[in-house]
Amino acid sequence: MAKKIKTLFYCSSCGHESSKWVGQCPACREWNTMVEAPLPARSGSSPYAGHSGTGPVSRRKPVPLSAVDEASEERFSTGFTELDRVLGGGIVAGSMTLLGGDPGIGKSTILLQAARNIAASGLDVVYISGEESLRQIKMRGKRIGAISDRLRFLCETDLDAVTDILREEKPRLAIIDSIQTMYSAQVQASPGSIAQIREATGILLRLAKEENISFFLVGHVTKEGNVAGPRVLEHMVDAVLYFEGDRYASYRVLRSVKNRFGSTNEIGIFEMRGDGLAEVMNPSEFLLNGRPHDASGSIVTCSMEGTRPLLLEVQALVSHVSYGYPRRQSTGTDINRISLLLAVMEKRLGIRTSEYDAYINLAGGIRQTEPALDLGIVMAVLSSFRNVPVDDHMIVFGEVGLSGEVRAVPMAQLRVQEAAKMGFTACVLPRSNLRRLEAPEGMRLLPVSSLAELVDYL
Numbered sequence: 049m050a051k052k053i054k055t056l057f058y059c060s061s062c063g064h065e066s067s068k069w070v071g072q073c074p075a076c077r078e079w080n081t082m083v084e085a086p087l088p089a090r091s092g093s094s095p096y097a098g099h100s101g102t103g104p105v106s107r108r109k110p111v112p113l114s115a116v117d118e119a120s121e122e123r124f125s126t127g128f129t130e131l132d133r134v135l136g137g138g139i140v141a142g143s144m145t146l147l148g149g150d151p152g153i154g155k156s157t158i159l160l161q162a163a164r165n166i167a168a169s170g171l172d173v174v175y176i177s178g179e180e181s182l183r184q185i186k187m188r189g190k191r192i193g194a195i196s197d198r199l200r201f202l203c204e205t206d207l208d209a210v211t212d213i214l215r216e217e218k219p220r221l222a223i224i225d226s227i228q229t230m231y232s233a234q235v236q237a238s239p240g241s242i243a244q245i246r247e248a249t250g251i252l253l254r255l256a257k258e259e260n261i262s263f264f265l266v267g268h269v270t271k272e273g274n275v276a277g278p279r280v281l282e283h284m285v286d287a288v289l290y291f292e293g294d295r296y297a298s299y300r301v302l303r304s305v306k307n308r309f310g311s312t313n314e315i316g317i318f319e320m321r322g323d324g325l326a327e328v329m330n331p332s333e334f335l336l337n338g339r340p341h342d343a344s345g346s347i348v349t350c351s352m353e354g355t356r357p358l359l360l361e362v363q364a365l366v367s368h369v370s371y372g373y374p375r376r377q378s379t380g381t382d383i384n385r386i387s388l389l390l391a392v393m394e395k396r397l398g399i400r401t402s403e404y405d406a407y408i409n410l411a412g413g414i415r416q417t418e419p420a421l422d423l424g425i426v427m428a429v430l431s432s433f434r435n436v437p438v439d440d441h442m443i444v445f446g447e448v449g450l451s452g453e454v455r456a457v458p459m460a461q462l463r464v465q466e467a468a469k470m471g472f473t474a475c476v477l478p479r480s481n482l483r484r485l486e487a488p489e490g491m492r493l494l495p496v497s498s499l500a501e502l503v504d505y506l
């Protein structure tokens with residue numbers, strides 16, 4: 049009798065493991081997400097094994113934190129201050145970072161540029177591509193400039209060959225472009241399948257911790273915007289970065305959604321040029337570039353990305369309903385929030401928003417859902433509704449509550465300062481933020497406590 053192959057089921061959405069198939073995942077309650085994968089042959093080879101260190105488990109003992117050497121976290125710079133900041137201060141030795149993003153957004157480009165900078169600083173880097181030929185990589189390389197010989201390339205999809213080579217070469221950084229193309233013969237599943245991706249990541253993770261090699265994995269993104277394959281990938285790696293932006297516009301935003309070595313609030317802004325990606329040091333200036341003057345429905349607001357204030361333009365267009373019920377459309381912000389704000393306006397300001405279609409756009413393709421944008425959105429809608437432009441040198445921020453009250457937002461001082469720095473002279477803000485706020489020179493603070501008061505500033 050043939051020996052039965054042992055298999056395991058796990059949820060492709062949350063990674064929950066089960067020994068039998070079930071229709072609904074008991075952990076995340078998603079339907080039809082359980083997939084079958086062969087049980088890895090090696091004993092104790094959970095993808096998490098080796099993650100917490102090597103050596104026999106029995107020999108490890110609990111230690112007090114005071115005995116832990118802080119200085120042991122070794123980092124190196126990518127040569128991009130924006131990328132370093134998103135990573136929490138450079139790449140941690142032996143860490144694994146997943147970089148997700150739509151096709152053509154610039155994942156290969158940014159990693160190639162970072163690899164080039166790291167190689168130029170004297171560290172060995174290996175770039176493994178399963179997607180492009182050496183000639184294609186060379187063509188891209190030509191655009192970004194001279195590349196040191198310390199950066200070497202390998203076109204390979206066989207994971208076992210890749211791990212052998214990396215063990216031999218022991219580079220400081222290895223880039224896998226992309227994890228979906230890697231295939232290990234040890235796993236009985238087709239390339240690109242969830243089982244393969246999961247195992248491949250587990251194998252590389254062990255290698256990273258054992259040989260102290262830092263890894264960057266490129267991951268493709270599904271239509272829903274998650275890294276394709278199992279969400280479990282996100283649980284396994286140390287950091288998850290997303291590269292986003294409109295492919296047809298030149299700016300790109302690098303965002304961290306998970307980081308074991310830093311804050312997840314940081315973003316980096318890049319611009320795609322003819323010679324690769326360039327960092328944008330002053331994002332507010334960049335985002336406000338090309339703003340229309342004296343146009344109704346356009347307003348500048350300030351939102352926070354971590355500790356960084358970002359000035360951005362909110363545009364609103366309202367027009368009479370053309371069909372049955374009103375359309376609400378938004379680019380860059382939460383559509384439900386827009387519906388809510390329009391309902392609040394209808395109830396508290398008596399404006400018949402339900403008779404109008406409303407289109408809201410955060411200019412520059414940036415995505416923001418912070419409540420501090422509320423007041424800016426309301427102001428933009430009001431301005432478009434009445435067809436009155438707002439003062440060009442005014443910014444508006446604040447959270448709007450259901451009863452039309454304007455509520456305080458965090459870090460008001462930073463927002464006001466950023467506005468002053470960019471040449472704005474007036475700021476409409478929540479009255480409750482006024483206490484302990486110092487107005488920068490030349491800045492008029494216009495406090496409001498309700499939407500009714502906001503109308504006065506139009």
Ligand code: TYD
Pocket residue numbers: 149150151152153154155156157158188191192320321322323324325
């Ligand atoms: P790429 O890094 O290949 O994207 P990904 O790996 O995320 O799929 O980026 C491809 C796009 O970037 C492509 O449309 C061409 C453009 N590009 C530039 O505009 N300038 C450049 O210097 C380079 C290298 C690419």
Ligand code: MG
Pocket residue numbers: 155156157179225
């Ligand atoms: Mg690519």
